Amino acid sequence: MSIENHHLKGFTEQDAGELTILVGDPGRVKLFAELLDSPKEIVNNREFICVTGLYQNTRISIASTGIGIGSTEIAVIELIQSGAKRLVRIGGCGAWQDHIQAGDIIMNHAMVRSQGMLSCYVPETYPASADPLLFNQIYRQFNQDDQIHTGIGLTAEGFYLSQGRDLNLFGQEEAQQVLSYWKKRQILNAEMETAVIYLLSALYRVPAANCLVAHVARSQDKWMSDADYQARHKYVAKTVIEAILQTK
Numbered sequence: 001m002s003i004e005n006h007h008l009k010g011f012t013e014q015d016a017g018e019l020t021i022l023v024g025d026p027g028r029v030k031l032f033a034e035l036l037d038s039p040k041e042i043v044n045n046r047e048f049i050c051v052t053g054l055y056q057n058t059r060i061s062i063a064s065t066g067i068g069i070g071s072t073e074i075a076v077i078e079l080i081q082s083g084a085k086r087l088v089r090i091g092g093c094g095a096w097q098d099h100i101q102a103g104d105i106i107m108n109h110a111m112v113r114s115q116g117m118l119s120c121y122v123p124e125t126y127p128a129s130a131d132p133l134l135f136n137q138i139y140r141q142f143n144q145d146d147q148i149h150t151g152i153g154l155t156a157e158g159f160y161l162s163q164g165r166d167l168n169l170f171g172q173e174e175a176q177q178v179l180s181y182w183k184k185r186q187i188l189n190a191e192m193e194t195a196v197i198y199l200l201s202a203l204y205r206v207p208a209a210n211c212l213v214a215h216v217a218r219s220q221d222k223w224m225s226d227a228d229y230q231a232r233h234k235y236v237a238k239t240v241i242e243a244i245l246q247t248k
């Protein structure tokens, strides 16, 4: 069923590729579009930019979700209603475990999430998890020396206190408790969209996975340079697309 999108205006079933890459940052759409032949911008509305193009004659779509729950819910639902076949979020995150370096790749097969997230759709007990087959297909495309980590991540509702960052409010001790609580429970990383994508795509029965780049190693507050970060993202996007091409 194709309906008129309220936000992704003009994006139709013809624009939905074998893979739809989701990015938070609208600026990253253009970076990934460089991988495609004949890229065409279909949507440019608020935080939502959508491009489709061809990779070795296979249609691939790239869409930005903006930051966080609200705009990601809109993007995912409108893309699925427009015929999106597979969703893979390629974005940044903070690495929380000490053995993960900035620049490493993290794939989350499941996410814990802030309380109440999307509670009008599902109860707290409903898992936010990746499609196991899609996850495995992407994971197998990477090389042994790619510094890739798999495990459970956290989708937080905010960037600051809910990710253990305090800017002169309650003190570092309280913020640090957020980090240490989840580190002890083996959470690898934190970001702001994956759980929304996993929950909605499970409800709509569209396969979804993520493949993230650790922008910062939180234990040392070590961030990647912009140039390295962009290059790493582009490498991840190319690898994800090639994984999908193996078995579309």
Ligand SMILES: O=P(O)(O)O[C@H]1O[C@H](CO)[C@@H](O)[C@H]1O
Binding pocket: 023, 024, 025, 066, 067, 068, 090, 091, 092, 093, 159, 191, 192, 193
């Ligand atoms: O790198 P992107 O995909 O924008 O995602 C990460 O960056 C934003 C925070 O700076 C959040 O959206 C977080 O999930």
Ligand SMILES: O=c1cc[nH]c(=O)[nH]1
Binding pocket: 092, 093, 094, 095, 159, 163, 190, 191, 192, 215, 216
């Ligand atoms: O620490 C980080 C880094 C990128 N994005 C996040 O949401 N958190």
